[in-house]
Amino acid sequence: MKLASAEHIGQLVEAARRARISRLDITDGETRVVIELPLDTASAPGAAKAKSSGPTSKDVRSDLVGFFRAAADGPRPGEPVSPDTVLGIVEQLGLPHEVLAGASGIIEQFYVEEGDVVEYGTKIATLAVK
Numbered sequence: 001m002k003l004a005s006a007e008h009i010g011q012l013v014e015a016a017r018r019a020r021i022s023r024l025d026i027t028d029g030e031t032r033v034v035i036e037l038p039l040d041t042a043s044a045p046g047a048a049k050a051k052s053s054g055p056t057s058k059d060v061r062s063d064l065v066g067f068f069r070a071a072a073d074g075p076r077p078g079e080p081v082s083p084d085t086v087l088g089i090v091e092q093l094g095l096p097h098e099v100l101a102g103a104s105g106i107i108e109q110f111y112v113e114e115g116d117v118v119e120y121g122t123k124i125a126t127l128a129v130k
Helices: 006-018
Strands: 023-028 031-036 056-061 066-070 086-092 095-100 105-110 123-129
Touching: 006 023, 006 031, 066 095, 086 123
Parallel strands: none
Antiparallel strands: 023 031, 056 123, 066 086, 086 095, 105 123
16 A cells, blocks of 8 residues: 555544544655644643633634635634634545534634645634634
């Protein structure tokens, strides 16, 4: 199996997630694959639960590698969104995958622009949620 095949990369990502590895760098001959995943610190053993009565921020991150495409008529910073609001598309191997807000809130900021390459865990936007 080729190191850079989409199926093999998917298997590597799942293995890294299960093992809670945040960065995996593999070189096979001239092919190099780097996988970076955000660690879910909230579920880490001994993690403290934060209590907040006001708005908090939620990062919307890419779970794919590909090219970011802004949603036509998508929300802009300062505009409200619902969990199913499409913020954009990540195009992977020519197939579009929607990036959803995932929560109700207000768009604080976008971190990527049309045509940017995104990787696993790339921050797409931040929402102010209640």
